[in-house]
Amino acid sequence: MTDISQSISVVNIGLESFYTELAEQNVPAVQVDWRPPAGGDVGLIDKLARLQCPEVEAANAQTLSRLMNSRPLWVDVLPAIDAIPGMEHNNLLHSGPPIAFGDMCDPQQRAVEAAAIFEGWVSDRAGLVAKLNSGDIRLRPNYAFGSVGAMCGIISPSMQVIVTNNATYGNRSWSTFNEGKGNVIWMGTYNEGTIERLRWMRDVLAPGLRAALRTRDEGIDIFKIIAEGTSMGDEVHARSAACTLLLLRQLTPMLLAADIKRRVVAQIIEFLGQNNHSFLSLTLTACKAAADAAHGIPHSTVVTAMSRNGVNFALRVGGIADEWFIAPTAPMDEAIYYSGYGPTDAAGDIGDSAIVETAGLGGMIIGAAPSISSFVGGSMQHSRQAMAAMRSICAGANPAFAPGAVDFTPAPVGIDIRKVVRLGLTPIIDTGVLHKASGVGQIGTGIARAPMAAFTKALAGMPLPR
Amino acid sequence: MTDISQSISVVNIGLESFYTELAEQNVPAVQVDWRPPAGGDVGLIDKLARLQCPEVEAANAQTLSRLMNSRPLWVDVLPAIDAIPGMEHNNLLHSGPPIAFGDMCDPQQRAVEAAAIFEGWVSDRAGLVAKLNSGDIRLRPNYAFGSVGAMCGIISPSMQVIVTNNATYGNRSWSTFNEGKGNVIWMGTYNEGTIERLRWMRDVLAPGLRAALRTRDEGIDIFKIIAEGTSMGDEVHARSAACTLLLLRQLTPMLLAADIKRRVVAQIIEFLGQNNHSFLSLTLTACKAAADAAHGIPHSTVVTAMSRNGVNFALRVGGIADEWFIAPTAPMDEAIYYSGYGPTDAAGDIGDSAIVETAGLGGMIIGAAPSISSFVGGSMQHSRQAMAAMRSICAGANPAFAPGAVDFTPAPVGIDIRKVVRLGLTPIIDTGVLHKASGVGQIGTGIARAPMAAFTKALAGMPLPR
Numbered sequence: 043m044t045d046i047s048q049s050i051s052v053v054n055i056g057l058e059s060f061y062t063e064l065a066e067q068n069v070p071a072v073q074v075d076w077r078p079p080a081g082g083d084v085g086l087i088d089k090l091a092r093l094q095c096p097e098v099e100a101a102n103a104q105t106l107s108r109l110m111n112s113r114p115l116w117v118d119v120l121p122a123i124d125a126i127p128g129m130e131h132n133n134l135l136h137s138g139p140p141i142a143f144g145d146m147c148d149p150q151q152r153a154v155e156a157a158a159i160f161e162g163w164v165s166d167r168a169g170l171v172a173k174l175n176s177g178d179i180r181l182r183p184n185y186a187f188g189s190v191g192a193m194c195g196i197i198s199p200s201m202q203v204i205v206t207n208n209a210t211y212g213n214r215s216w217s218t219f220n221e222g223k224g225n226v227i228w229m230g231t232y233n234e235g236t237i238e239r240l241r242w243m244r245d246v247l248a249p250g251l252r253a254a255l256r257t258r259d260e261g262i263d264i265f266k267i268i269a270e271g272t273s274m275g276d277e278v279h280a281r282s283a284a285c286t287l288l289l290l291r292q293l294t295p296m297l298l299a300a301d302i303k304r305r306v307v308a309q310i311i312e313f314l315g316q317n318n319h320s321f322l323s324l325t326l327t328a329c330k331a332a333a334d335a336a337h338g339i340p341h342s343t344v345v346t347a348m349s350r351n352g353v354n355f356a357l358r359v360g361g362i363a364d365e366w367f368i369a370p371t372a373p374m375d376e377a378i379y380y381s382g383y384g385p386t387d388a389a390g391d392i393g394d395s396a397i398v399e400t401a402g403l404g405g406m407i408i409g410a411a412p413s414i415s416s417f418v419g420g421s422m423q424h425s426r427q428a429m430a431a432m433r434s435i436c437a438g439a440n441p442a443f444a445p446g447a448v449d450f451t452p453a454p455v456g457i458d459i460r461k462v463v464r465l466g467l468t469p470i471i472d473t474g475v476l477h478k479a480s481g482v483g484q485i486g487t488g489i490a491r492a493p494m495a496a497f498t499k500a501l502a503g504m505p506l507p508r
Numbered sequence: 509m510t511d512i513s514q515s516i517s518v519v520n521i522g523l524e525s526f527y528t529e530l531a532e533q534n535v536p537a538v539q540v541d542w543r544p545p546a547g548g549d550v551g552l553i554d555k556l557a558r559l560q561c562p563e564v565e566a567a568n569a570q571t572l573s574r575l576m577n578s579r580p581l582w583v584d585v586l587p588a589i590d591a592i593p594g595m596e597h598n599n600l601l602h603s604g605p606p607i608a609f610g611d612m613c614d615p616q617q618r619a620v621e622a623a624a625i626f627e628g629w630v631s632d633r634a635g636l637v638a639k640l641n642s643g644d645i646r647l648r649p650n651y652a653f654g655s656v657g658a659m660c661g662i663i664s665p666s667m668q669v670i671v672t673n674n675a676t677y678g679n680r681s682w683s684t685f686n687e688g689k690g691n692v693i694w695m696g697t698y699n700e701g702t703i704e705r706l707r708w709m710r711d712v713l714a715p716g717l718r719a720a721l722r723t724r725d726e727g728i729d730i731f732k733i734i735a736e737g738t739s740m741g742d743e744v745h746a747r748s749a750a751c752t753l754l755l756l757r758q759l760t761p762m763l764l765a766a767d768i769k770r771r772v773v774a775q776i777i778e779f780l781g782q783n784n785h786s787f788l789s790l791t792l793t794a795c796k797a798a799a800d801a802a803h804g805i806p807h808s809t810v811v812t813a814m815s816r817n818g819v820n821f822a823l824r825v826g827g828i829a830d831e832w833f834i835a836p837t838a839p840m841d842e843a844i845y846y847s848g849y850g851p852t853d854a855a856g857d858i859g860d861s862a863i864v865e866t867a868g869l870g871g872m873i874i875g876a877a878p879s880i881s882s883f884v885g886g887s888m889q890h891s892r893q894a895m896a897a898m899r900s901i902c903a904g905a906n907p908a909f910a911p912g913a914v915d916f917t918p919a920p921v922g923i924d925i926r927k928v929v930r931l932g933l934t935p936i937i938d939t940g941v942l943h944k945a946s947g948v949g950q951i952g953t954g955i956a957r958a959p960m961a962a963f964t965k966a967l968a969g970m971p972l973p974r
Contacts, residue, residue, distance in 0.1 A: 273741055273878065273879060274740040274741045274749070274750050275739055275740045275741065275750075275912060283740070284740050284741075284750060284753070287750070287753035287754065287756070287757060288753065290753070290756070290757060290760075291753060291756060291781045294756075294760055294777050294781075295774055295777060295778055295781075298770060298773060298774040298777070299774065304764060304770060307764060308761055308764040308765065311760050311761060311764070312761055315757045315760075315761075411912075412739065412911075412912025412913050412915070412916075413739060413912050415912075415915075421915050422888070422913065422914075422915055445878075446741060446877075446878025446879050446881075446913070447878050447888065447912070447913040448888075449878070449881070449887050449888055450878075
């Protein structure tokens with residue numbers, strides 16, 4: 043019974059080649075994927091040990107509570123300049139951390155150019171550069187204002203924005219409406235039709251939706267729609283098809299009740315209905331309003347914002363009020379590319395939309411969207427594993443978003459920088475991929491990894507409770 | 509190495525107690541769930557052997573091809589009497605096989621009564637019974653006409669029906685619009701408001717939808733919507749929430765384009781939008797139009813209709829043109845009951861809606877609807893197992909309906925009576941449960957099992973190819 047030739051089995055911890063060799067010889071073996079914590083960095087390990095304390099746990103619990111108790115409502119539509127406190131008449135807001143025009147990735151430069159043309163400030167690139175140099179036009183990051191933009195994320199003063207109010211905590215967030223597919227500035231590509239569409243959105247779409255919203259006292263409950271949509275195939279970052287339909291069900295009676303021409307009602311419904319990303323802008327504002335409400339609790343190690351501009355990635359931690367931690371974006375080598383394109387064609391990871399993962403949606407609940415299981419391996423089993431991995435770096439789980447397709451597993455929520463650094467595992471972010479130079483716009487879709495350097499910087503920056 | 513005390517392991521076929529005893533003694537064992545084919549009935553075993561032939565295989569392949577190539581379009585709305593060929597002015601159509609009023613289950617009797625009141629023929633039960641006895645009112649089964657009704661399934665002459673045309677094969681099917689929840693005749697319960705709603709459906713809803721449909725040349729492609737909806741949480745029998753939203757997306761612009769008062773457009777959208785079963789009637793007509801097109805191919809052992817009236821279950825097989833095989837409905841002991849109710853309160857399984865499972869949807873793709881995994885055990889793993897079991901009694905699989913939540917497993921399609929009888933396994937049917945006497949309407953939801961006796965009768969009735 044104890045003959046070693048028959049009963050040996052091995053648990054191998056760490057270096058995988060030991061396991062592989064045993065497995066090749068048909069010796070029963072289990073590989074434990076162990077790595078030294080924090081990559082073996084003694085300073086970080088010491089910091090991690092010191093942050094393992096009740097003050098941090100309590101702060102994180104409060105951060106989670108604020109994230110999960112937030113109730114963001116879409117309440118109004120206003121010109122950006124009227125809606126966003128602090129925005130000035132010559133500001134062009136963009137996604138990600140602050141960046142000079144010359145340092146921006148090509149698609150974001152194109153989007154800035156289109157917005158300046160839309161505003162009537164310039165007619166071409168040369169004019170734009172001159173006005174940027176003279177200070178007549180000023181680039182500012184959305185994150186300085188509490189606004190959010192998908193992909194290139196440009197908000198110019200006369201663009202109309204969704205106004206979302208966090209009914210629980212009273213704070214607000216803003217974003218533009220989604221333009222859809224094709225030549226669209228959120229994807230960093232434009233032509234004359236693009237500018238024309240932006241004008242229609244400003245002059246027809248926005249006033250119509252404003253009038254519709256004003257037909258009732260309370261706004262549209264965004265998280266309530268998301269709760270339903272996450273059991274209808276949406277993880278609400280790469281896919282918002284169900285949420286867009288659920289939104290239309292609420293909006294249509296409101297549009298019909300408002301004083302809007304019937305032809306315009308039809309146009310608005312058509313515009314929103316034919317674009318499965320229509321709901322995405324609402325998700326962004328809701329997640330931002332929730333994350334902002336959760337920000338600023340001393341000692342919290344939970345991430346309260348992630349944002350990228352195609353060059354750099356930035357994150358903010360709940361316990362550090364006024365600082366963003368910035369690192370170069372990770373390569374886009376895990377995305378799925380359209381035919382003829384590959385990682386070498388890609389601009390860096392871009393958009394304020396990583397606020398979705400910050401709030402425990404998107405990549406955190408990738409199993410909600412079976413249609414994108416290909417992002418993480420191709421089967422629901424892969425999606426479940428990805429969610430389990432995300433759960434291992436999060437402070438908690440949110441039963442409000444519990445996708446049926448993964449047996450109602452609650453959404454991992456509250457990325458804890460301690461866990462990220464200890465496990466050497468950063469969040470996945472569902473995203474589109476833009477061409478780095480050609481102006482063709484989107485060339486792929488998939489996941490991006492948040493860069494570890496931003497998390498180790500944030501961890502190093504955490505003050506010690508005692 | 510060959511010491512039997514260490515290497516023994518057992519594969520046990522049949523009687524499970526052998527396996528259980530071995531397992532209790534920690535002897536590695538695998539239980540194979542084997543039962544004698546056809547319950548050991550020598551006559552049926554002989555029939556099965558004779559039906560294992562190329563003629564049947566070819567006929568079944570043709571049946572499947574017709575089911576899968578059908579393209580049912582919702583093309584019109586008409587009064588039942590004008591739409592359904594052969595229906596007479598004094599007919600009340602009902603779900604399931606033919607049955608006398610006195611033999612009907614209580615909820616179906618109530619639904620008949622409500623329909624007769626709606627038609628203005630009678631004012632109470634006594635009046636109804638008198639007119640049924642005199643022949644002034646005549647009960648007929650939907651299946652005699654090609655129409656279909658959910659649950660009690662009553663269609664009266666002036667009710668307006670959905671007209672669905674199978675664009676591939678030219679045949680049609682009809683059903684009433686879904687009334688929604690509460691006091692509704694499809695659930696066998698009514699009050700004054702119920703009759704009022706039926707009038708509104710006839711006088712406002714139906715003309716509006718007719719006008720909307722006539723704004724475009726081609727109708728609404730029902731299977732196209734279902735293909736999308738089955739990856740958005742619908743199995744389209746117990747749950748049609750996504751399909752209802754997808755339908756609204758198409759209908760709304762059509763309603764706005766039609767010559768209908770704006771107030772009425774809003775009412776219609778509200779009525780359809782607040783009822784997640786709105787799409788169910790379209791599914792029923794589409795599945796019926798597909799199954800009827802597939803019916804009548806000599807030697808086919810594929811089921812082309814299943815239908816229940818709360819007392820009896822009926823099925824039709826592709827290879828037997830004019831005969832229905834009838835057996836008592838199986839007990840509703842696997843359903844999930846509302847608080848305070850149980851199987852002893854239940855009327856028998858009811859509705860023409862088992863045409864949905866006949867066409868390879870509903871219970872056949874239960875994994876498409878994670879929200880109802882509780883019907884078969886409570887997890888997606890249970891739903892996958894249920895689909896695998898249904899696949900084992902079907903002739904093929906339909907890639908057009910491949911739910912993402914089960915890794916795009918194609919829908920089992922074409923219930924083969926040979927496989928059902930050989931394996932001793934009948935189809936599951938997603939359904940609601942009605943109270944057998946109180947008039948309270950729905951008291952539960954879950955699965956019903958088709959009774960084996962109908963399948964063995966059908967098998968016995970199959971002519972031999974040679």
